Amino acid sequence: MDFESVPTATNHLVSGSNPYAAEVQFLRSAYSVTSAWPGSPGGGAGSGLFFRDPTVYGSGTRGAMLMWGDDDGQGNTSLVFNVAGGFSAQFSMLYGALVASGTVQVFDGLDGQGQLLGGRDISGTAPCIDPKTGALLSDFVCNWGKAEINFSGTAHSVRIFGSNAAFFLDDVQLGQAGGGTLPEPGSMALSLAALGLMAWRARSRKP
Template structure:
């Protein structure tokens, strides 16, 4: 019959082989104020190790359910013709001015990094074209791990010229990423529901529970040997 010490040691070994906790970060911009906001200076995700560079703006739909903002977009309408989605991320040099007619970019930096399940929603104008690229280091440095091409959008009802045709896009890549570059025609793109997941693999740092179990196993092993030596 297997001894208690042997069972404890076996359990500890199993715990140490399990992957570390997998965390998901969702950027949905629903908590932003109605006024269009420069995310490089007013960042609601700073506590999560997320930062934005210039040309990244939060924007709230003009027909939001509550606290309407300035953005000409929506994603679904309720019975009162109000947008079911309030906030989004806008690529622009100056959202209050006409587009400058050239390709612009901004970065999202992720201090902890992410390594799987990167996805987002985007809406584009009928002339917009762009890319989303993932890099191993901050600010687009290091190795480029993957690229998403963004297609032009389409005119949608009930308000012609508004951005309401949203496309879901995802990217599979190998390695650990720390930044995302969004590039495209100035003022022609909105992004939402950006999902970043860190699923630590390889040889992760053991979780506290696994460490405690390992120490208990070592103690049981020492006690078992001492008892046999008597």
């Protein structure tokens, strides 16, 4: 899930547009946002104070997910999403924040419940420097860490807990690279068409 196809500005993934609805259900504290950085894909037309320097990360980013919801009184919230079909072996994502702390947990049950299969801590990333001028950007997030969890069993939900309205999350991968990742919207139809063509070719070769 790379959130590149989300609407401009800010979108509630729970009650608004969810391009991954066929596979993933967001339960709370999940907003998709597009970048406000002028040099980002899409020209910085959004409201999200983040970007990625393509010379460092290989590509820029237009969209990301912001963990933002009901505060527990100590400045924290929980973002939870379900994967009804399940995924196995690995969970990974990119994250960026100015000053923040949190945890990522993978469960075998829905709604962030059941057996805990794996987890890890996440925290604030390095201060952001303007790639053009070298000046410190005190509001923007542009340095990204990678959170990876390897586990046994089949996971059906993910819970991210931590500093409210601080973490930007991106490139969420469910399962190992090359097997088990969610297809981007539109790619499922292309995959089905390719499979149909392969089946037709196989039939046509039979005597």
